[in-house]
Amino acid sequence: xxxxxxxxxYAVLAVSFSILFxxxxxxxxxxxxxxxxxxxxxESPDVWVPIQKSFEKANKGYTLVYQQQTFDATYxxxxxxSILAGQGPDVWAMPNDWVYRHKEKLAxxxxxxxxxxxxxKFVPAVKDSVVIDGKVMAVAPAVEPLxxxxxxxxxxxxxxxxxxxxxxxxxxxxxxxxFLTKFSQTWTDFTEAAKLLTVKNGSVVTQxxxxxxxxxxxxxxxxxxxxxxxxxxxxxxxxxxxATYGLPVTTAAGAQxxxxxRALDFYASFADPNSxxxxxxxxLGNDVSAFGQGKVAFLFGTSRTExxxxxxxPFLKYRKNYVPQVNVESDKxxxxxxxxxxxxxxxxxxxVAWGALSALSATNITxxxxxxxxxxxxxxxxxxxxxxxRDGSNPESLELATAxxxxxxxxxxxxxxxxxxxxxxxxxxxxxxxxxxxxxSNKATELLRQETW
Numbered sequence: 521x522x523x524x525x526x527x528x529x530y531a532v533l534a535v536s537f538s539i540l541f542x543x544x545x546x547x548x549x550x551x552x553x554x555x556x557x558x559x560x561x562x563e564s565p566d567v568w569v570p571i572q573k574s575f576e577k578a579n580k581g582y583t584l585v586y587q588q589q590t591f592d593a594t595y596x597x598x599x600x601x602s603i604l605a606g607q608g609p610d611v612w613a614m615p616n617d618w619v620y621r622h623k624e625k626l627a628x629x630x631x632x633x634x635x636x637x638x639x640x641k642f643v644p645a646v647k648d649s650v651v652i653d654g655k656v657m658a659v660a661p662a663v664e665p666l667x668x669x670x671x672x673x674x675x676x677x678x679x680x681x682x683x684x685x686x687x688x689x690x691x692x693x694x695x696x697x698x699f700l701t702k703f704s705q706t707w708t709d710f711t712e713a714a715k716l717l718t719v720k721n722g723s724v725v726t727q728x729x730x731x732x733x734x735x736x737x738x739x740x741x742x743x744x745x746x747x748x749x750x751x752x753x754x755x756x757x758x759x760x761x762x763a764t765y766g767l768p769v770t771t772a773a774g775a776q777x778x779x780x781x782r783a784l785d786f787y788a789s790f791a792d793p794n795s796x797x798x799x800x801x802x803x804l805g806n807d808v809s810a811f812g813q814g815k816v817a818f819l820f821g822t823s824r825t826e827x828x829x830x831x832x833x834p835f836l837k838y839r840k841n842y843v844p845q846v847n848v849e850s851d852k853x854x855x856x857x858x859x860x861x862x863x864x865x866x867x868x869x870x871x872v873a874w875g876a877l878s879a880l881s882a883t884n885i886t887x888x889x890x891x892x893x894x895x896x897x898x899x900x901x902x903x904x905x906x907x908x909x910r911d912g913s914n915p916e917s918l919e920l921a922t923a924x925x926x927x928x929x930x931x932x933x934x935x936x937x938x939x940x941x942x943x944x945x946x947x948x949x950x951x952x953x954x955x956x957x958x959x960x961s962n963k964a965t966e967l968l969r970q971e972t973w
Contacts, residue, residue: 557870558585558608560599582872589613600625603867610868611877616649616859616925617932619658620760626863628655629874636878645857645925658863659877664822665857665919666742668704668841669829674727674817675700678716703818704841705907706848707786710818711797714790717817718799729799730818731807733791734947735940737800738808739820744787744939745926746856750846751779756968760929763964765939766957784953788946812836822858823916842915848907857923929968938964 565588572584587609589595596618602608603625614622629637639647639656643663650658682688682696696716703713714729731737748755748765757764765780789797804810811819812833819825820843829836845853864873905921928935942956951959 555581555870556583556585556608557610557872558587559611560587560589560602560609561613562589562591564588579872582870603865606867608865608868610865610870610873612863612865613860614658614863615932616646616660616861617928619649619861619863620652620927621930621932622863623652623657625866626657627866627868627874628657629659629877630871633874633878643857643920643923645859645920645923648925649859649927650861658861660859660861663857663859663920663923664824665855665916665923666739666746666820666822666843667915667919668843669811669819669821669825669838670703670841671811671814671817671837672839673837674717674814675713678713678817682716704844704910707844707846710844714799714818715797723793725799725801725804726815728801728804728810728816730790730820731800731804731810731816732818732820733788733800734802735943736802736807737820738806738825739822740943741936741939742822742856742858743820744783744943746843746854747783747787747846748780749856749924750854751783752777753779753783755780755926756928760927761965761968763935763938763961763968766954766961778954780957781953784942784946784957788943788953791947811838840915842910842919845907850906853905853907853922855919855923857920857925859925929964930970930973931967934967935964 565586572586576582576584585608589598599609599612612626619626637656637659639651642650642660645663645665646660650656650660679697679700682693682700685693688696696712699709699712700716703710710730716729717727718725718729719727732743734740737743745755752769753765754767754769755765756762766778767780768776768778771777786797789795791800791802792798800807800816804815807816807819808821808825808828809832810816812829814836826840829838843855847853862877864877905918910918938960942951942953942960945951945956946953
């Protein structure tokens with residue numbers, strides 16, 4: 521399922537390239553050794569036929585060679601072996617947390633493009649990931665913020681149950697229905713809504729209020745990073761040289777606070793049978809599938825999650841809303857995003873490759889064809905980001921103003937795995953949240969400081 525989430529989502533990038541390549545300009549003369557522009561991405565070759573025609577018409581003497589790839593466990597090694605063999609790719613699609621990992625293999629943006637690609641005009645999440653040591657190492661046509669998917673039918677059923685419950689006072693009914701209406705504003709309201717949406721047979725959860733709390737959740741890492749950021753945790757510091765999510769911070773009152781541990785405790789509480797927040801059990805199966813089958817009311821995910829719904833559950837009626845916040849003050853609202861970046865490999869002999877990325881960044885694409893679904897432009901806009909405007913309409917666009925991405929050093933997969941193991945140990949009660957984070961951060965720091973591969 522995770523593979524499906526990744527592969528389907530990459531399809532949103534195809535249409536952008538038809539516009540991207542059209543702006544590269546004609547070339548007076550072409551070095552035969554650099555006449556092929558090899559692009560690695562994940563779409564069907566049929567999608568690339570018009571893209572190839574557009575590129576080759578605008579760039580006489582050049583040929584676009586599209587090589588469809590599958591994003592799986594071998595993708596990275598296949599790319600590296602191909603680069604070493606001199607077979608490309610010139611333009612390489614990769615997850616945003618790979619940009620730092622492969623910074624030595626990527627050609628930074630030429631200074632001549634500084635006025636064309638103005639990095640300060642990109643949303644914060646892109647700038648966080650692609651600017652390394654002051655150089656632009658990649659660009660991105662779209663970003664995928666973490667959003668909240670919900671099943672409106674289950675919420676309506678819960679509201680009906682609340683209204684029909686004669687044991688509740690009028691004030692309680694008003695309060696509970698308020699939770700079920702304003703669940704996307706604060707984590708307090710969200711937690712109460714999740715409880716109302718949870719159905720149990722004894723101690724067994726048969727309908728989950730939210731899929732959250734274990735390492736098996738598809739967006740487990742992204743959710744935990746989000747909670748840490750919202751609680752004031754600095755995740756990585758010292759120039760990507762230290763994992764700091766286990767360290768304390770000093771409050772305004774001078775006390776020591778451990779926001780990372782608080783975030784982990786809160787996350788894990790949703791899968792703890794002894795917690796009042798208990799709403800999820802891995803016995804319900806894959807979280808995305810469980811939501812698609814109507815067994816879950818709330819699910820956190822990105823546009824690639826939505827693509828799975830469209831493919832596997834075409835009749836599913838769902839809606840989207842913003843992720844809840846710890847602090848609703850406008851300057852404290854924090855969101856989280858992932859995306860696919862496009863870099864130019866150092867092995868590329870063609871200057872057209874960065875010219876193509878220049879055209880892409882200048883275009884700032886906001887919409888794609890229905891076949892590739894909508895993608896959110898990386899163009900920065902001046903949105904009103906107050907909590908009152910987070911009303912559920914097009915949450916991705918507004919979240920980009922406050923979304924952050926994370927640089928995880930040379931070993932992003934391992935960095936993620938350390939936190940998943942921390943979640944596991946808290947779930948199993950073999951360690952405290954602080955102890956688990958201390959262990960995870962120590963291991964992560966060792967990798968962050970490792971100079972060689």
